[in-house]
Amino acid sequence: AQTVTQSQPEMSVQEAETVTLSCTYDTSESDYYLFWYKQPPSRQMILVIRQEAYKQQNATENRFSVNFQKAAKSFSLKISDSQLGDAAMYFCAYRGGGSNYKLTFGKGTLLTVNP
Amino acid sequence: ETGVTQSPTHLIKTRGQQVTLRCSSQSGHNTVSWYQQALGQGPQFIFQYYREEENGRGNFPPRFSGLQFPNYSSELNVNALELDDSALYLCASSLKDTGWDEQYFGPGTRLTVT
Numbered sequence: 747a748q749t750v751t752q753s754q755p756e757m758s759v760q761e762a763e764t765v766t767l768s769c770t771y772d773t774s775e776s777d778y779y780l781f782w783y784k785q786p787p788s789r790q791m792i793l794v795i796r797q798e799a800y801k802q803q804n805a806t807e808n809r810f811s812v813n814f815q816k817a818a819k820s821f822s823l824k825i826s827d828s829q830l831g832d833a834a835m836y837f838c839a840y841r842g843g844g845s846n847y848k849l850t851f852g853k854g855t856l857l858t859v860n861p
Numbered sequence: 862e863t864g865v866t867q868s869p870t871h872l873i874k875t876r877g878q879q880v881t882l883r884c885s886s887q888s889g890h891n892t893v894s895w896y897q898q899a900l901g902q903g904p905q906f907i908f909q910y911y912r913e914e915e916n917g918r919g920n921f922p923p924r925f926s927g928l929q930f931p932n933y934s935s936e937l938n939v940n941a942l943e944l945d946d947s948a949l950y951l952c953a954s955s956l957k958d959t960g961w962d963e964q965y966f967g968p969g970t971r972l973t974v975t
Contacts, residue, residue, distance in 0.1 A: 750903075783966075789949060791904070791966035837903050847955065847962045848894065848917055851903030 748773045750840050752852035759828045760860050766813075767823045767855045769838030777843030780814065780821045785854070786834040794836070797821065799843075825857075833859045865954050865967035873973045874942050882937045882970045884952035892916070892957040893935040894964060895927060898949040910935055911957055939972075947974045 749772045759765035771780070782794040797805045797814050805812050809829075813822045825832055838852040866885045874880050886893055892911045896904035906919035910929035924940040933954070939946055949971050953964035 788968065789971075790968045791951060791953070793963060793965075796963070839903075841962075847892065847957065847964070848906040848909060848919065849896075849904070849953075849964065850906070853901075853903050 748775075748778075748840050748842065748850050750838050750850050750852040752838055752855050754855045755853070756856045756858070758858040758860060759825070761828055761830060763828055764824060764826045765828055765857065767825075767836050767838075767857070769821045769823070769852060771819050771821065771838070771840050773819070773840065773842070775842050779841045779843070780812075781839040781841070781849070782810070782812070782821075782823045783837045783839055783851075784832075784834045785837060791837070795823065828859050830859050830861060833857055865952060865965050867950075867952055867967040867970050869970060870968070871971045871973075873975065876942055876944060876974055878942050879938065879940045880942060880972060882939075882950050882952075882972070884935045884937070884954075884967055886933045886935070886954035887965050890954035890956050890965070891933050892955045892962070893929055893933065894953045894955070895935070895937050896951040896953065897921070897946075898951055898969070899945075900948070904951055907937070942974045944974050947972060 778799045780797045784792045795807045809826045835854045839849045894909040895907040898904040908918040909916045913929045929935045949969045951969045953966045955962045955964045
């Protein structure tokens with residue numbers, strides 16, 4: 747079974763600074779997808795960024811980028827120029843490449859942004 | 862384009878009772894997944910429905926059941942409620958036929974079992 751581990755229960759960053767959230771995963775599959783989701787206090791889970799395992803190039807979405815290390819099974823999220831609105835719980839998630847599209851989530855990292 | 866909606870927002874039930882939670886998919890989506898998120902934890906996959914058929918199930922007992930309707934909205938039913946069923950229940954809809962299945966989440970239903 748696939749597992750996703752987020753080793754940082756909480757992180758904090760100063761506004762305008764950069765922060766990196768860590769995620770490792772375990773799988774025997776070669777085809778899969780990785781995601782970072784953001785869950786603000788409103789509870790709605792919002793997709794931040796996604797990465798297909800077959801792509802070597804790291805995904806980037808504006809201020810958000812990932813460092814995908816397939817051999818190390820590591821998938822970290824870097825947030826640049828942090829903003830107050832980035833404060834939320836961040837979840838790393840894994841999806842296998844088969845027809846069952848279930849997401850396996852880590853326990854989350856609570857990000858605080860200090861003004 | 863309407864997003865994923867869930868009802869009710871909050872619910873309080875007594876142990877042993879039954880509950881039905883509802884989810885309306887995003888317009889055009891044909892797949893609905895349900896997740897249980899206990900306090901301080903990441904969401905756990907309950908099951909997924911695709912075109913009204915169950916398409917995968919997580920490690921949840923049979924008292925967790927679901928339905929998907931022809932309009933692709935969905936229900937999650939939980940029988941014989943236990944205290945540990947207290948959680949945030951999230952549904953997510955997606956369009957499976959495109960080969961890329963991005964899941965869009967609803968705001969969740971907070972269930973408290975006393």
